[in-house]
Amino acid sequence: NAGVTQTPKFQVLKTGQSMTLQCAQDMNHEYMSWYRQDPGMGLRLIHYSVGAGITDQGEVPNGYNVSRSTTEDFPLRLLSAAPSQTSVYFCASRLDRGQETQYFGPGTRLLVL
Amino acid sequence: GEDVEQSLFLSVREGDSSVINCTYTDSSSTYLYWYKQEPGAGLQLLTYIFSNMDMKQDQRLTVLLNKKDKHLSLRIADTQTGDSAIYFCAESKEGSQGNLIFGKGTKLSVKP
Numbered sequence: 456n457a458g459v460t461q462t463p464k465f466q467v468l469k470t471g472q473s474m475t476l477q478c479a480q481d482m483n484h485e486y487m488s489w490y491r492q493d494p495g496m497g498l499r500l501i502h503y504s505v506g507a508g509i510t511d512q513g514e515v516p517n518g519y520n521v522s523r524s525t526t527e528d529f530p531l532r533l534l535s536a537a538p539s540q541t542s543v544y545f546c547a548s549r550l551d552r553g554q555e556t557q558y559f560g561p562g563t564r565l566l567v568l
Numbered sequence: 569g570e571d572v573e574q575s576l577f578l579s580v581r582e583g584d585s586s587v588i589n590c591t592y593t594d595s596s597s598t599y600l601y602w603y604k605q606e607p608g609a610g611l612q613l614l615t616y617i618f619s620n621m622d623m624k625q626d627q628r629l630t631v632l633l634n635k636k637d638k639h640l641s642l643r644i645a646d647t648q649t650g651d652s653a654i655y656f657c658a659e660s661k662e663g664s665q666g667n668l669i670f671g672k673g674t675k676l677s678v679k680p
Contacts, residue, residue, distance in 0.1 A: 486665070486666065488667065490670075495576075495672060496672055497572070497656055497658075497669075497670030497671050497672045497673055498611070498656070498658075498668070498670045499670070500667050500668070500669075503665065503667060505665060511665075513667065545610060545611065547611075549666060556613055556616075557613065557666075557668065558613075559603075559610040559611040559612075560610055561609065561610045562609075562610050
């Protein structure tokens with residue numbers, strides 16, 4: 456198993472540009488989520504999904520969209536990037552909500568100029 | 569106040585024990601976790617404890633939970649330079665779909 460994979464590893468955007476951060480897992484996990492990590496902060500939940508077709512907002516959802524059309528993929532979309540979205544983004548997955556082990560991807564570093 | 573609080577820095581000498589502390593505010597927490605993040609990497613789950621337990625040991629790692637004081641600690645015995653990293657405490661609350669709330673992380677520096 457490849458586990459949780461994220462692409463790209465690093466991206467530079469200009470303010471107002473759009474992009475999609477990709478996340479995929481091959482462990483047949485129902486639960487997937489996106490977090491952002493800012494300097495001196497812990498991780499904060501952006502959006503999550505408990506299964507294909509089901510998504511919900513986390514703590515900091517503004518400026519981000521998600522969809523879950525398949526079990527494997529959970530892309531995060533920035534429709535109009537802002538400098539405040541400069542961060543490191545982590546995708547995570549878990550078998551289901553009762554399963555303790557949550558697996559994290561390697562992260563995507565995003566810089567918005 | 570913050571849901572999960574940790575001190576930001578800890579420095580120890582190689583071979584000593586490290587103790588990283590965490591406090592949380594919600595008594596409905598079900599699981600409490602310790603994650604390790606090495607520079608430029610993702611998060612690695614080190615260990616977790618269910619809220620009805622008070623201690624868990626896994627090789628060099630010992631987790632202590634004081635539910636009355638809402639205090640969690642991670643002890644690393646015989647700390648090595650490879651243990652240098654940021655350690656995050658996280659909680660999962662009842663009814664939260666298992667979503668995690670993280671502390672800001674404790675940067676552990678191990679001096680030879």
